[in-house]
Amino acid sequence: MLHDILIAPFLEFEFMRRALAGVVALSLAGAPIGVFLMLRRMSLVGDAMAHAILPGAAIGFLVSGLNLFAMTFGGLLAGFAVAILSGVVARNTELKEDASLATFYLASLALGVTIVSMRGTNIDLLHVLFGNILALDDQTLLVIAFNATVTLLVMAVIYRPLVIECVDPVFLRTVSRAGAPTHMAFMALVVINLVNGFHALGTLLAVGLMILPAGIARFWSRDITGMIVIAVASAALSGYAGLVLSYHGGVPSGPAIILVATVLYVVSVLFGRVSGLLRQWFPGRHLEA
C-alpha cells in the first residue's frame, strides 16, 4: 500500500526517476547557496537575479534557437554582468548592494524585452526558456549535475571567507583581501544555480527551491553546518514529496514541489526548535545548575 504510493511511481516511470535525480542535484547545490543568501540578508537577491537572467536566455534563444547551451550561456552571461556591475558599484560608491542590483536587473530586463520584441516573434518564451522537471532529457540532466558539481567544489574553496564575510565582514577586511573575490564567486554560483533551476523546475519557482529550504533550516539549527545539512535535506524532501503529490494529486510538478516546501516552512515557523513561535509562547523551564 505504502509502497504503491511512495515508491511504485518511481519504479514504473523513468521520467519520475529522472525528475527525482534532477531535484536532488538541485537541492545539493541550491540549498547551501540559499542558506548563505539568507544569512547575508540577500534572500530577495535570488529573485532579482532570476529576472536578470531571463533576458540573457531569451537572447540566446533568438540567436541560435532552442539550444540548451546557447540559452544557458546567454543566461549566465547576463547574470554575471548584472552581478559584477552591481557588486562593483556597491563596493566603490555609497549606493548599497540591493539598490544597485535593482537598477541593473531592471536594465537587463528592459533590454531583454526590447530585443525579444524587436525580433517580433510571439512564441511564448516561457515555454522555450523553461524546461520541465517531467521532461528532463540526458543533456539537461547532465547540465544540471555538472553545474551542481561545480557549485559544490567552488563552495568548498570559498567556504571559510564566505562564512566570515557573513558574520563579520569588517574583520575579514582587516585580515584578508579575499572579501571581494569571494563575493563575486558567490554571486556567480547564485547565477549558475538559478539557470539550473530554470531548466529543471520550469518556472521562476526555481528561486523557491533555494530560499525556502534556507528559511526552514533557520528554525532548526544555530550553526551554519547544521543549517546547510537541514536545508539540503528539506529541499530534497520537498522535491520528492512534491513529485509524489504531483503524481497522485495531479498538481503541476514545479508548483507542487514549492508548495510542499512552503508547508514545511510553516511547520518550522510554528514548531521550530530555534525561535519557533510555539517555543517563544511557551518557553520551557529555565535550566538551573
Next chain:
Amino acid sequence: MRRICAILVAVFCVASALTPMRLRAEERIKVVATFTILADFVRNVGGDRVEVTALVGPDADAHVYTPSPADAKTIATAKLVVVNGLGLEGWLPRLVKSSGGTARMVAATDGIVPLKEAPGGHHNVDPHAWQAVPNAKIYVENIRRALAAIDPASTETYRANAARYRAELEALDREVRAVVARIPPDRRKVISTHDAFGYFAAAYGVEFIAPLGVSTESEPSARDLAKIIAQIRKEKIPAVFLENITDPRLIRRVAAETQAKIGGTLYSDSLTDEKGGAPTYIDMVRHNIKTLQDALDK
C-alpha cells in the same frame, strides 16, 4: 517590389478599363485577420482586392498572444476584422474597442456546430474548427459574404474566387479521406501535445489524445504524464507528434518511455513563413495528412 506590383496592377486596370469603378491598388480593402490561417482564407477569397494583415504572425500562438500598440493601429485603419470566434480571441473585443477604429467584425465560424472542448481547457467549446476541411468551406463562405457587404462593387470577383477556392478545398477533403482510408483502423490514433485536432478527429476518424488541455498555457502534472504513458503502453498507440508551438521535450520523454514513434511536426494553430512546411492552409492540411500517414502506415 510591392510598389512595382502595385503599379503594374494599376496600369492593367486602366488599360483593361472594363469597369470604370475598378479599385486602384492603393484602394485595396484593408483586412485584419487574427491569425495566419484566417489571413490565408481572406487572401484566397479577396485576391488582389484586399490587403490582409495577420495579428498573430507565423509560428506564433494565438492562445497566449498579447497585442501591441502597433496592432491597435493596424486595427484602427482596417475596414474588416476577421476573427475565428468560438472564444479563441478573448483579447480582441477590448483591442477593437480601444483602437477606436470603425472596422466591421466577422466571426468566420458562424454557422459551424461547435464541438465540446476536451476536459481541462479554458474555453467552453473547442475553437479549432478549421482543422476539418468541410468547416474551412464555411469559413470561406462567411469571409466572402463579409467582403461582399463591404465592397459590393467586387461581389462577382469574390464569388468567383470563393468558388475556385472551394473546389480546391473539396479536392483536399477527398485527398484526406483517401489517405485515412489507407491506414488500418486499429492504427488510427496518435498522441499530440496540443489537442487542436478535435474537429479533424471528428471529421476523419483519427483519434487524437493529448497530454495537455486545449490551451497551451496549462502545465502538465506527473499524473497526466503517467496516465498518458500508461495509455500508450496499454493501447499500443503507434505514434506521438510534436507541434510547432509546445514543449517538444515533453513528447520526446513520452516517446522514450513507450517506444512509440515520434511522428514529426503537425501544424495546428498557425502557418509557417514562406520557407516552412506550411505557408498556406492547403499546404498545412497536406503536410499534416502526409505526416500522419508516414507515422501510422506500416
